[in-house]
Amino acid sequence: DVKVTQSSRYLVKRTGEKVFLECVQDMDHENMFWYRQDPGLGLRLIYFSYDVKMKEKGDIPEGYSVSREKKERFSLILESASTNQTSMYLCASSFPQREDQETQYFGPGTRLLVL
Amino acid sequence: AQKITQTQPGMFVQEKEAVTLDCTYDTSDPSYGLFWYKQPSSGEMIFLIYQGSYDQQNATEGRYSLNFQKARKSANLVISASQLGDSAMYFCAMREGDNYGQNFVFGPGTRLSVLP
Numbered sequence: 001d002v003k004v005t006q007s008s009r010y011l012v013k014r015t016g017e018k019v020f021l022e023c024v025q026d027m028d029h030e031n032m033f034w035y036r037q038d039p040g041l042g043l044r045l046i047y048f049s050y051d052v053k054m055k056e057k058g059d060i061p062e063g064y065s066v067s068r069e070k071k072e073r074f075s076l077i078l079e080s081a082s083t084n085q086t087s088m089y090l091c092a093s094s095f096p097q098r099e100d101q102e103t104q105y106f107g108p109g110t111r112l113l114v115l
Numbered sequence: 116a117q118k119i120t121q122t123q124p125g126m127f128v129q130e131k132e133a134v135t136l137d138c139t140y141d142t143s144d145p146s147y148g149l150f151w152y153k154q155p156s157s158g159e160m161i162f163l164i165y166q167g168s169y170d171q172q173n174a175t176e177g178r179y180s181l182n183f184q185k186a187r188k189s190a191n192l193v194i195s196a197s198q199l200g201d202s203a204m205y206f207c208a209m210r211e212g213d214n215y216g217q218n219f220v221f222g223p224g225t226r227l228s229v230l231p
Contacts, residue, residue: 009158043206043221088158102210103150104219106160 003027004107006091012113019078021110023091032074033092033104034058034066036085043090049074050096081114088112118142119207119222126227128197135182136192136225138207147211149190150219151181154204163205166190197229 007022023032033048035058045058047066055066063085067075074093078085088111092104120139128134140149151163166174166181174181182191194201207222 040223042223043219045219090158090160092160102148103162103165105162106152109158109160111158 004091004093004105006089006107006110008110009108010111010113012115013078013081014115015082017078017081017114019081019112019114021076021078021089021091021112023074023076023093023107024072025074025093025105025107026072027093027095027105028071029093029105030071030096031094031102031104032068033094034064034074034076035090035092036060037088037090037109046076081112083114086112086114118220119209121207121222121225123225124223126225127230128194128227129230130199131196133193133195134197134227136194136205136207136227138190138192138222140188140190140207140209142188142209142211144211147209149181149183150208150210151179151190151192152206152208152221153201154206154224156203160206164192194227199229199231202227202229 004025013019034046035043037043044060046064049055049068065077088109090109091107094102094104118141147168149166153161164174164176164179164181166183173183178195180193204224204226206224208219210219
């Protein structure tokens with residue numbers, strides 16, 4: 001079974017803090033993704049990575065950065081957390097194949113509250 | 116324009132009955148994949164079933180089946196013999212074949228409640 005884990009299920013931070021969200025997958029997947037999920041807005045892609053040290057912006061990259069130093073680990077960084085970044089953050093991974101067949105497998109999510 | 120439409124914000128079904136969750140999609144790409152995910156209250160998105168645009172038969176996975184009607188651009192999820200544990204949000208998603216480097220497009224979701 002694919003296993004995607006996220007470092008925290010719940011996180012409370014203060015405005016201006018630097019926040020690290022960690023994601024690890026154990027299936028040797030090349031592709032990893034970070035989404036945020038908000039009521040009424042659905043899932044929106046923040047960043048994705050197709051290989052170590054490679055990253056691509058998604059739909060809403062502003063205010064975020066990412067790091068992929070190892071294949072199994074993909075980190076999302078909030079350089080200076082703001083209250084509008086309070087959200088559910090979901091990490092996903094996939095094995096590259098023809099794009100229309102590529103299934104993404106998700107972690108349990110991190111609920112971040114920025115005060 | 117919305118690429119994935121799920122018109123049922125909420126659905127109720129009696130335990131042990133079958134339920135259909137609607138999904139329509141919009142694409143001009145002849146090659147695409149359709150996916151259904153389940154999200155329980157715990158938050159994890161669980162992959163349920165996949166249907167490719169070129170697949171001749173409807174996909175099935177245990178109690179889940181996908182009613183794929185290509186001409187109507189619909190990909191409804193059918194859950195047979197509903198169980199209390201099926202209560203969750205259900206998301207339809209699409210990935211287009213020529214959309215390399217882009218993400219899944221998710222629908223807004225349908226909240227399913229299974230009644231005892």
